[in-house]
Amino acid sequence: xxxxxxxxxxxxxxxxxxxxxxxxxxxxxxxxxxxxxxxxxxxxxxxxxxxxxxxxxxxxxxxxxxxxxxxx
Numbered sequence: 001x002x003x004x005x006x007x008x009x010x011x012x013x014x015x016x017x018x019x020x021x022x023x024x025x026x027x028x029x030x031x032x033x034x035x036x037x038x039x040x041x042x043x044x045x046x047x048x049x050x051x052x053x054x055x056x057x058x059x060x061x062x063x064x065x066x067x068x069x070x071x072x
Contacts, residue, residue: 009017028035052059 009020012020
């Protein structure tokens with residue numbers, strides 16, 4: 001992608017840029033292994049998995065997460 005392409009994308013209204021982002025994100029989700037992950041991200045995931053294995057009952061339900069997100 002050239003700098004000109006990026007400049008044209010950035011000229012789009014926010015709503016169109018958001019829609020483009022959603023389309024790109026959806027394409028990445030179909031192939032998660034193709035998304036590069038750095039050492040820092042891998043370390044965070046490994047630590048969170050280890051913490052869950054140490055305390056499997058220390059969880060937050062989906063409804064609790066959504067309620068908190070809605071409260072802001």
